[in-house]
Amino acid sequence: MIVAMQEKATEEQIDAVISAMVEAGVGVHRTTGAMQTILAGVGPTAGLDLSKFENLPGVLRVHRISSPYKLAGRGFRPEGTVIEFANGVAVGGERIAVMAGPCSIENEGQILETARRVKAAGASFLRGGAYKPRSSPYAFQGLGIDGLKVMYDAAQKHGLLTVSEVMEISQIEHMLPYIDLFQVGARNMQNFNLLRELGEVRKPVLLKRGIAATIEELLLSAEYIMAGGNYDVILCERGIRTYETATRNTMDISAIPMVKKLSHLPIVGDPSHGTGRRDMVAPMARAAVAAGADAILVEVHPNADKAASDAAQTLYLEQFEELMGQLRVIASAVGRTL
Ligand code: PEP
Ligand code: MN
Numbered sequence: 001m002i003v004a005m006q007e008k009a010t011e012e013q014i015d016a017v018i019s020a021m022v023e024a025g026v027g028v029h030r031t032t033g034a035m036q037t038i039l040a041g042v043g044p045t046a047g048l049d050l051s052k053f054e055n056l057p058g059v060l061r062v063h064r065i066s067s068p069y070k071l072a073g074r075g076f077r078p079e080g081t082v083i084e085f086a087n088g089v090a091v092g093g094e095r096i097a098v099m100a101g102p103c104s105i106e107n108e109g110q111i112l113e114t115a116r117r118v119k120a121a122g123a124s125f126l127r128g129g130a131y132k133p134r135s136s137p138y139a140f141q142g143l144g145i146d147g148l149k150v151m152y153d154a155a156q157k158h159g160l161l162t163v164s165e166v167m168e169i170s171q172i173e174h175m176l177p178y179i180d181l182f183q184v185g186a187r188n189m190q191n192f193n194l195l196r197e198l199g200e201v202r203k204p205v206l207l208k209r210g211i212a213a214t215i216e217e218l219l220l221s222a223e224y225i226m227a228g229g230n231y232d233v234i235l236c237e238r239g240i241r242t243y244e245t246a247t248r249n250t251m252d253i254s255a256i257p258m259v260k261k262l263s264h265l266p267i268v269g270d271p272s273h274g275t276g277r278r279d280m281v282a283p284m285a286r287a288a289v290a291a292g293a294d295a296i297l298v299e300v301h302p303n304a305d306k307a308a309s310d311a312a313q314t315l316y317l318e319q320f321e322e323l324m325g326q327l328r329v330i331a332s333a334v335g336r337t338l
Contacts, residue, residue: 013058071226077264092266097295099125103310105147115154199228239274248276266294
């Protein structure tokens with residue numbers, strides 16, 4: 001941490017700040033300039049409440065230099081994390097993984113046809129929501145565990161892995177037999193009780209960025225899961241809410257290389273929720289791969305216009321197949337495969 005003192009700070013005030021830092025277990029290195037004194041603090045500052053120092057008399061500003069997340073930070077595993085799944089699928093390695101399927105699992109026919117086609121096109125995960133976080137309580141809420149069973153069977157038949165959203169702690173146990181990857185949705189990114197519980201589970205977690213969350217908050221949420229011993233966390237950029245209304249969300253492509261820089265965890269691009277528009281999904285999926293995403297998550301449906309949820313952003317299977325061809329070309333241009 002760096003404490004910049006005000007120009008008019010007195011020697012007593014500087015001494016009081018040094019004492020407070022030492023008391024907090026921080027080693028202090030003082031630089032006395034012609035105008036201003038700077039105090040550099042070295043040591044266990046991650047859990048410190050910096051406002052405590054900012055409020056001391058004579059202090060101008062306090063900055064944190066080291067990251068407040070330790071396990072999620074790049075320094076913990078500089079080489080990067082690769083998460084291994086069954087069937088030889090890995091997320092975070094050279095090969096970009098593709099997760100595709102409807103927003104909601106609706107019926108057997110829908111999910112079987114989707115599984116068959118996305119597998120043939122090269123996807124490795126079948127996605128489908130069974131517990132849906134809908135903005136309206138009157139909208140379709142999902143099929144629950146019955147939906148998960150249908151998706152699991154379809155995935156087994158076609159050699160796919162499954163990913164689905166968990167909305168609350170009580171669902172974890174029921175979902176375990178049917179899913180390979182727990183999705184934590186944007187609305188639950190800071191449901192810290194749920195995150196802690198997923199830290200106790202030995203199954204990977206796909207953690208979506210909250211609608212108004214900063215990258216630091218996303219990484220701190222990952223830290224909650226990792227602090228429990230579950231290091232298999234995959235992050236997801238799914239768009240954030242900005243002042244722009246032309247798209248449902250603003251897909252923050254720059255979050256992808258930024259997360260890669262700050263963290264060792266793999267990151268997925270979700271251009272479906274990131275834009276909310278079918279015609280914008282492919283361009284943003286291509287951009288996400290170009291920017292270094294380790295996987296892509298896309299909503300697809302055999303009858304996209306009639307999807308029970310998120311129809312406006314859902315690709316037809318033919319569009320998905322075309323997109324996969326484009327993504328392969330971009331992947332090879334950035335030294336990856338797909
Ligand atoms: C979803 O994946 O269908 C979903 C609800 O995503 P998000 O949490 O990003 O809105
Ligand atoms: Mn959706």
